[in-house]
Each structure stands twice: as C-alpha cells, then as structure tokens.
Amino acid sequence: MKTIWLKPGKERSLLRGHPWIYDSAVQRGGGDAGETVRVCTSDDKFLAWAAYSPQSKIRARVWSFDEAQRVDAPFLEALIHLSTRTRAQFPIKSDGIRLIHGEADGLPGLIVDRYADTLVAQFLSAGTERFKPIIVPALLAATGLQKLYERSDSGVRQLEGLPPATGWLTEAVGDTALSIQEHGWRLGLNIQEGHKTGFYLDQRDNRQKFSEYAARLQFKRVLNCYSYTGGFTVAALAGGAEHVTSIDSSGPAIEKAKENVALNGFDLGRCTFMDADVNGSLRQLIAEGKSFDAIVLDPPKFAPTAAHADRASRAYKDINRLAFKLLDVGGVLFTFSCSGGIDPDLFHKIVAGAGNDAHVDAFICERLGAAPDHPMTVNFPEGEYLKGLVLMKKPHAPRTRIAKEDAQVSASDKA
Numbered sequence: 001m002k003t004i005w006l007k008p009g010k011e012r013s014l015l016r017g018h019p020w021i022y023d024s025a026v027q028r029g030g031g032d033a034g035e036t037v038r039v040c041t042s043d044d045k046f047l048a049w050a051a052y053s054p055q056s057k058i059r060a061r062v063w064s065f066d067e068a069q070r071v072d073a074p075f076l077e078a079l080i081h082l083s084t085r086t087r088a089q090f091p092i093k094s095d096g097i098r099l100i101h102g103e104a105d106g107l108p109g110l111i112v113d114r115y116a117d118t119l120v121a122q123f124l125s126a127g128t129e130r131f132k133p134i135i136v137p138a139l140l141a142a143t144g145l146q147k148l149y150e151r152s153d154s155g156v157r158q159l160e161g162l163p164p165a166t167g168w169l170t171e172a173v174g175d176t177a178l179s180i181q182e183h184g185w186r187l188g189l190n191i192q193e194g195h196k197t198g199f200y201l202d203q204r205d206n207r208q209k210f211s212e213y214a215a216r217l218q219f220k221r222v223l224n225c226y227s228y229t230g231g232f233t234v235a236a237l238a239g240g241a242e243h244v245t246s247i248d249s250s251g252p253a254i255e256k257a258k259e260n261v262a263l264n265g266f267d268l269g270r271c272t273f274m275d276a277d278v279n280g281s282l283r284q285l286i287a288e289g290k291s292f293d294a295i296v297l298d299p300p301k302f303a304p305t306a307a308h309a310d311r312a313s314r315a316y317k318d319i320n321r322l323a324f325k326l327l328d329v330g331g332v333l334f335t336f337s338c339s340g341g342i343d344p345d346l347f348h349k350i351v352a353g354a355g356n357d358a359h360v361d362a363f364i365c366e367r368l369g370a371a372p373d374h375p376m377t378v379n380f381p382e383g384e385y386l387k388g389l390v391l392m393k394k395p396h397a398p399r400t401r402i403a404k405e406d407a408q409v410s411a412s413d414k415a
C-alpha cells in the first residue's frame, strides 16, 4: 500500500473532515494516478484513504477517514446507492435531477445527472477515472436505467492530467437531444452539445421562484441575461410575463431557447432573442432608453477560485450596476454568482456597491442558492458555489454626490 506523509501541521483541515490535500501539504510519498493511498501525518499517524492525483494541485482527494474502510467495489456501490436514495427524499419537481454531486456525496470528482431515462456522468478526478469500471455498473444498478453518457470534457480534467472523454458508456444508446419536465414546463436539452452535462439543474427552484414573481407582480418586460437555453425565459412566460428578451453569446443556446419557448406553446412574438455579449448589450439597451420590470443576471463563473476574486468582483459589479440602471422602480432583479471564489458575503457587498454606483437602493427580498439535489456539506465550504439575491428597486432617494464621479459613471456607460 502506497503512502503519503503530510508536512507537520498540514493535517488540520483533514481532521476537520475537509476532503482535499494540496500538493504543498505533502512532505513525501506518492502513488499512480487515481491509486488509493494511505495519508499519514509526518509522524506516521493514519489520517485518511485518498485517491492520489500526481499532476493536480489537489494532490489527493479523500475517500474515507476510517482506517478500517477498504476502498473497493462494495464501498463505492454503497455510496452511489446512498446518493440516489437521498435524492428520492428531496422535494424535486422534475425528472432532471443531480444524483451525485461530488464531494458532498463522498465521491470527489464525480458528477451524475439524470435526464428522464438517461444518465450523464462527469469523471473529473483521477480517482473516479480509475474506478470508472466499478462506478458505471453501480450507477445503472442503483437507478435501474440502461443509458449512460459520459461528458468528461470539462477543463478540470486537464488539471488532473486526464484527456477529455465523451460518448456512450453503455450498450444501450439513445438520442442525445432529450427533454425533461421541470415544474409546469418542458425543456429540451442536448447532452452531447450542451454545457456541462447539458443543462443547469442547479437553478431549477430559482426558475420556479422567478415564474411565481412573474405571476404575482405581473411582469411586462423581462430581460433574461445569460439565458442559455431559456430556462428563466420559459419560467417567465409560464408566469404570464408579456415580453421576454433573452441574451446569450452562444448561438446554439439561443436556438435551443427558441425551441423551448415553442415546445411550451408560447408565442415567439412574446420574445426577443439576442445572440450577443451581455455587457455590451446592457450598455446598448441603456443608450436606447429601454427599461425592464424584471431582470435575471446569471453569468458564467467569473472567479473559479479566490485568486480570481478581484477581477471577477469588478465584472460582477459592472453588470449589476448596468442592470440596476435598466430596472424600473419597483422592478425585480434576480442576480447570481456561481463562482466558488466569491463567497455570499462578498457577493452581497459587490451588489451593494453596484447599487451605490448606479445611485439606486433596493430591498433584499430573498437570498437564493442551488437546488437541494446539489447539496452542501458542513466540512466542504467550497460546495456553496451558487448564490443569488432577489432585489426590488426602491424609489429614488436623493443623495450627496460628487460631480466628477458622476461624470465618470455616465462616460463609462457610453463606452
């Protein structure tokens, strides 16, 4: 059995149950890619069993803190069964469900989404890659399904020194264009061409909430920024919104969004689609004197880690500032960040700063997170990646201003 010994003091996070061991924490020892290694303190006390990853900065990911535990097929099968059983207890109104959410389910680097009768898996760590021949049949046995598609083409694989891998992992194959029922609507997605495993299941409950707001506040003009395949667009239309403008810089995503509007029987005349950059479009809409009574901002991950937080903060602040300007008084902004490197407090501060810069105040109506099938755990704070705020723009309140700063703000908006 191979062993790695940590530098003195580097055992602390493991003793708190955190599952990652950074390369800088390792004093000596090693193993092959994905091999299960014994992790010990510098003075040889057992800490954990972990999957070794020779090329990654996250040098090992913990499978178990129990010295008596063997990391083998029954161990992995039990974890997979537990995850799928747990999901059955969550109140999920969809046949699109995240069944396995990596570290939170004790399976670091494994993501499995179910779309109706098809499973889509991402093997994102050396450990899950090595155990793929065990994990695949275990997933089929735990779900009773026959179709499993692999989407291990995330950039994270490169960091693990693993090549991209995509395609069917089962004899049974199907169409890669699928659809799921979510709340009261149907959404088409493509597991081969779509982002991640094909769809953003984490926003499921927030889409429903947006639909409820649309119905309650009778949205007239909605702006859905970073719309992807139109999940929030369909949700708004289902809630009775009169007109929805959707912006995304991915042409195929915009096409799918149009299909999804039609799939639900809504009139495409109630929609405008823009295949464009959001930042530039927001500036353009301001310049055209447009305004909206509801806006969604759901950008991609600007800060994958805390090291990117500064630059990302500026980018988040900018789009939120522009959105505040476009929002009617009494209008509602659903604003999100899915960056692991931006914690909820910082996100709150960024949005507050954006409001200040735009000279608007807003009620914080609600704080949002990922749907329950993307669970967080106490020991893994990195799991809290998606955070959102629902804000309602307050009437203008006069404030002391410095003329020069004002001039800069309006000049940059025109840029």
Ligand code: SAH
Pocket (backbone or CB within 6 Å): 199, 200, 203, 226, 227, 228, 229, 230, 231, 232, 247, 248, 249, 250, 253, 276, 277, 278, 279, 298, 299, 300
């Ligand atoms: N709200 C969506 C998910 C959004 S994911 C849903 O509920 O399904 C983020 C989206 O931002 C992706 O579709 C990506 O194509 C888009 N995107 C990334 N950078 C962009 C940019 N600069 N301008 C417009 N869209 C962008």
